[in-house]
Amino acid sequence: MNRVKNKQKNKLKYLSGIYVFWMIVFTVIPLLLIIYFSFTTTEGKFTFENIKNIGEFTPVFLSSIKLSAISTIICLLLGYPFAYIISKIKASKQMIFIIFIMLPMWINFLLRTYAWMTLLENNGIINKLLSLVGIGPVHMINTQGAVVLGMVYNFLPYMIIPIFNVITKIDKSCIEAAQDLGANHVRVMTRVIFPLSMPGIVSGITMVFVPAVSTFIISTMLGGGSNMMIGDLIELQFLGGSYDPNLGSALSLVMMVLILISMGIMNEFDTGEDVMAL
Amino acid sequence: MKKFLSKVYVAFIFLFLYAPIAVLVVFSFNNSKSRSVWHGFTMKWYAELFRDEAIISAFGTTLLVSLLAAVIATLIGTMAAIGFKYMRKTPRTVLMQVNNIPMLNPEIVTGVSLMLLFVYVGRVLGGVELSFGTLLLAHITFNVPYVILNVMPKLKQMDSHLYEAALDLGCKPAQAFFKVVLHEILPGIVSGFIMAFTLSFDDFVISYFTSGAKSQTLSIIIYAMTRKRISPKINALSTIMFVVVFVLLLIVNLRKSKDNTTTKKKQKGMVKL
Numbered sequence: 374m375n376r377v378k379n380k381q382k383n384k385l386k387y388l389s390g391i392y393v394f395w396m397i398v399f400t401v402i403p404l405l406l407i408i409y410f411s412f413t414t415t416e417g418k419f420t421f422e423n424i425k426n427i428g429e430f431t432p433v434f435l436s437s438i439k440l441s442a443i444s445t446i447i448c449l450l451l452g453y454p455f456a457y458i459i460s461k462i463k464a465s466k467q468m469i470f471i472i473f474i475m476l477p478m479w480i481n482f483l484l485r486t487y488a489w490m491t492l493l494e495n496n497g498i499i500n501k502l503l504s505l506v507g508i509g510p511v512h513m514i515n516t517q518g519a520v521v522l523g524m525v526y527n528f529l530p531y532m533i534i535p536i537f538n539v540i541t542k543i544d545k546s547c548i549e550a551a552q553d554l555g556a557n558h559v560r561v562m563t564r565v566i567f568p569l570s571m572p573g574i575v576s577g578i579t580m581v582f583v584p585a586v587s588t589f590i591i592s593t594m595l596g597g598g599s600n601m602m603i604g605d606l607i608e609l610q611f612l613g614g615s616y617d618p619n620l621g622s623a624l625s626l627v628m629m630v631l632i633l634i635s636m637g638i639m640n641e642f643d644t645g646e647d648v649m650a651l
Numbered sequence: 652m653k654k655f656l657s658k659v660y661v662a663f664i665f666l667f668l669y670a671p672i673a674v675l676v677v678f679s680f681n682n683s684k685s686r687s688v689w690h691g692f693t694m695k696w697y698a699e700l701f702r703d704e705a706i707i708s709a710f711g712t713t714l715l716v717s718l719l720a721a722v723i724a725t726l727i728g729t730m731a732a733i734g735f736k737y738m739r740k741t742p743r744t745v746l747m748q749v750n751n752i753p754m755l756n757p758e759i760v761t762g763v764s765l766m767l768l769f770v771y772v773g774r775v776l777g778g779v780e781l782s783f784g785t786l787l788l789a790h791i792t793f794n795v796p797y798v799i800l801n802v803m804p805k806l807k808q809m810d811s812h813l814y815e816a817a818l819d820l821g822c823k824p825a826q827a828f829f830k831v832v833l834h835e836i837l838p839g840i841v842s843g844f845i846m847a848f849t850l851s852f853d854d855f856v857i858s859y860f861t862s863g864a865k866s867q868t869l870s871i872i873i874y875a876m877t878r879k880r881i882s883p884k885i886n887a888l889s890t891i892m893f894v895v896v897f898v899l900l901l902i903v904n905l906r907k908s909k910d911n912t913t914t915k916k917k918q919k920g921m922v923k924l
Contacts, residue, residue: 384824389734389746392727392795396749399792403764404752406771455664458657470661472900477668479896480675480889483855483873487881488671491678491686498674498687526667579755587757590855594877604759611763611860618767625760632757 407629410622423623430606430624437602438631440517440592441585444524445532448581449574451525452532456573457566459533460540471537474530486523486594493519493595515597523591524581531580539573540566575642583632603628672893679886686881696887703884705872710888713868716783716858717851720790725844727791728798733832735799736806753793754800762860765789769861781863789861790851797850798843805839 414420459470477485492498493513503509513519543566551565589604596602603624610621679697683690700706731750735743753761765788766781773779813835817827833840855870862871873885 385737386734388730389732389738392731392734392750393746395727395792395795396746399765399768399788400749400752403761403768406767407760407764410767451664454657454660458661461657468904472904473665474668476893476897476900477672478853479849480672480893481853481855481870481873483870483877484675484881484885484889485671487873487877488674491674492671494687496687501687526671529664529668583755583757587759589759590874604757607759607763611766621763622767625763628757629760632755636755 407622407625410619411626412623413619415619423619424627426620427623427627430603433601433606434603434627434631436517436600437586437604440520440600440602441524441582441588444521444528444585445578445582447521447525448529448532449578452529452577453536453570453574456533456536456540459537467541471534474533478530482527483590483594486527486591489519489523489526490514490594493522514595515599517596517600519595520592520600520602523595524585524588527591528581528585531584532577535576535580536570536573539570543569571642575639579636579639582635586632587628675886676890676893679883679890681883684880684883686883696883697891700884700887706869706884706888709867709869709872712783712866713852713870716787716790716866716868717848719787720794720851721844721848723787724791724794724847725798725840728795728843728847729802729836729840731795732799732802732806732836735803750796750799754796758793758854758856759860761793762789762857765792765857766860781861783862783866786858786862786866786868789857790854793854793857794847794851797846798840801843801846802836802839805836809835 411423412419412421414422459467462470490497494500495510495512495514497514499513500510503511547565547569548561551561556564586602587604588602589608592600592602592605607621607624607628609615610617610624677689678686680692680694681690682693682695735746738746765785769779769781769785769788779785809832813831814827817831818824822830853870854868855874858868859871859874862868869888873881876882876885
């Protein structure tokens with residue numbers, strides 16, 4: 374009887390058959406194609422040329438990493454206190470705040486970024502407000518600062534949600550125990566709450582850094598032409614003016630390796646918990 | 652004082668998040684194409700929106716691709732999650748790693764790699780070109796992992812003896828699945844579907860690389876406009892969408908809290924009885 378049941382249970386694993394096939398065709402093979410294109414010429418001959426040519430673009434890589442690292446740090450500094458404050462209010466009200474954090478994501482992000490252009494322009498709304506109090510005009514659009522602002526704006530929710538999820542799950546008795554043992558507010562914060570929220574911080578950092586370092590819209594719209602990022606370079610090779618899928622693939626490959634390395638470093642701090650599901 | 656400071660802080664963050672949205676909404680009523688100078692109130696952009704065939708057809712394409720992709724991804728993803736659960740550990744770990752790739756990879760890499768696949772296959776096999784079909788395939792591919800992400804935890808929570816109990820009580824495997832397993836994991840399936848639909852609806856990067864010229868989504872039209880000048884009609888459309896989502900969320904949450912209070916009242920009544 375038991376064996377029959379186990380057999381029936383085992384049959385259930387075949388339900389994943391379609392998806393396994395799907396993953397091979399639409400996830401694994403495309404990635405192999407990227408590797409293949411990275412190491413071949415347009416005629417299909419093996420070459421290291423594409424990878425070598427990436428050396429020219431080192432400044433673009435460095436500035437992409439710099440801008441997205443700054444944005445990630447600002448997201449963490451802004452997002453952590455916010456997540457902490459929200460986790461302290463009544464559970465019935467928390468959901469409303471979280472909904473209002475997610476709601477802007479329902480407006481097309483191109484439009485939200487475009488609205489920032491309106492705000493930041495030289496004769497835009499912020500400069501008009503500033504001129505009322507006698508400051509300005511401050512040049513904001515088409516600067517690195519504007520790109521960072523755009524990234525922080527677009528990716529802040531991805532930092533807040535995982536941190537919030539982790540903080541609300543911290544066992545209250547841990548905090549009480551620390552207080553009973555004589556820890557003051559600051560010590561409870563630095564020694565108990567902050568270390569226990571590490572998994573949320575780690576996944577927040579990856580969820581902000583990865584889309585930030587690979588973006589090509591925010592830098593085009595808010596940075597003007599002068600603040601190019603890796604994403605812009607890749608887009609140019611596939612759909613833009615300088616059509617070269619082989620170089621584009623090599624750029625994508627190097628970017629993926631960079632991200633893998635930084636995620637590997639981040640995972641050193643992680644306890645391996647799943648914190649994204651709401 | 653501390654409470655006051657945290658209120659100010661929360662207000663500041665919300666101001667930051669909603670300032671551009673407020674700009675967008677206000678200027679959808681502006682009686683001019685200017686996006687920083689106010690020329691008086693008008694509803695004309697809303698009227699013109701419904702007469703603009705390009706926008707309406709892009710909206711239709713977006714809705715169709717997100718609905719189809721979400722439905723298919725939910726089916727494939729739910730089946731896959733159940734399959735993964737009953738697998739041995741090693742193949743499961745390997746497959747879950749592959750499943751995570753589209754979530755961890757930058758969107759642009761997913762988009763570019765799928766574009767290479769479609770264009771390359773198109774060249775080798777002939778007849779395949781970027782179209783609604785490739786757009787749909789790409790959307791399903793990035794949706795399924797999020798369905799699995801939502802269904803997996805529910806499967807883990809489910810008592811695995813439930814299925815066996817159903818079989819013992821005379822259910823056929825299919826019956827046991829639909830009556831017991833599906834019932835248990837339904838909340839995960841629903842949230843997976845909603846997440847997939849949202850991601851599809853909002854997607855720009857992957858659609859940009861896989862859709863071709865004929866089947867343009869809203870995001871792609873908007874992107875083309877940002878290079879020249881965005882028509883206030885788009886502001887009008889996103890204002891409408893924002894209000895619809897807001898009202899839907901409000902209704903869902905009010906009903907939830909109402910349900911909670913009525914069940915609590917019922918429970919109290921039971922105790923009294």
